[in-house]
Amino acid sequence: MTTGRDFWSERIRSVQKEAEAEQEAAIEQERASQQELAAEKSDAEILAELDLPDPETLKAGDDFSAFMGKAVPERIRRKALRKLWGTNATLANLDGLVDYGEDFTDSANVIEGMQTAYQVGKGMLAHVAKQAEEAEIAALLEDEDTYDAAEEDGTEPELALSSNEAVEPVNSEAAPTELPKRRMRFRVEQPQERVGG
Incomplete structure (x- = not known):
């Protein structure tokens, strides 16, 4: 019902x-x-x-x-x-002491067609890695220029490399090398029992 x-x-x-x-x-x-x-x-x-x-x-x-x-x-x-x-x-007459008196959004700074290097889940890593690679290439090219200039002068160029570093040719088209993945291992030790009292 x-x-x-x-x-x-x-x-x-x-x-x-x-x-x-x-x-x-x-x-x-x-x-x-x-x-x-x-x-x-x-x-x-x-x-x-x-x-x-x-x-x-x-x-x-x-x-x-x-x-x-x-x-x-x-x-x-x-x-x-x-x-x-x-x-x-x-x-x-706002005196500047008003906490929310100004527009804190970024709508005024948004440019049409703006793109970002941020990737969801990855952050800015690709962009930062590319910038680091470009800086490394620029540094190597600068070292080559100083080496060539020193050879023309007939002086011995100074290398700023430590004994365990080796200069490798940089391939700008090659993909950046990834670090090997490592797994965390935990070991639990059992407390030893006391014999006797």
């Missing part, structure tokens, strides 16, 4: 939700049509229809709440808020 009541209660709820959705859609459609009409009218005409003063004539202490109504177009609301912020000394 409870299943019948559950069905009808769910049915009533669904009908109510449909009616609310239709009502919200009608309100949204009416709001959209009002915004289209407001876009065609000038600010002075809209302010006269809504019986609102010009936001530019308002001063400190005036009531700006009338501009926050749903019937007021967004452009007039923004103009009123700009005037409010200009008339309020606390909002107009």
Whole structure:
């Protein structure tokens, strides 16, 4: 018997939700049509229809709440808020001590078509390895230039290599060598029992 009541209660709820959705859609459609009409009218005409003063004539202490109504177009609301912020000394003159007073997002610095060297799960390793390889090649080329210059002068070139280092030709097309993978090994030692007491 409870299943019948559950069905009808769910049915009533669904009908109510449909009616609310239709009502919200009608309100949204009416709001959209009002915004289209407001876009065609000038600010002075809209302010006269809504019986609102010009936001530019308002001063400190005036009531700006009338501009926050749903019937007021967004452009007039923004103009009123700009005037409010200009008339309020606390909002107009930030002293730099406001924690969240500035835009800390990077949206201002985003360049169209920007690419990054960061790879998910790998980080910047490939980019850093490439830069290190280029620096190594540049250093080797610089050493070769000093060696050639020393040979032309007839002097003995000084090599800045230790006894265990060897110069290997660098192939820029070769893939960077990977370190061998190692496994961690754990050894658990059992405590020895004492004999005797």
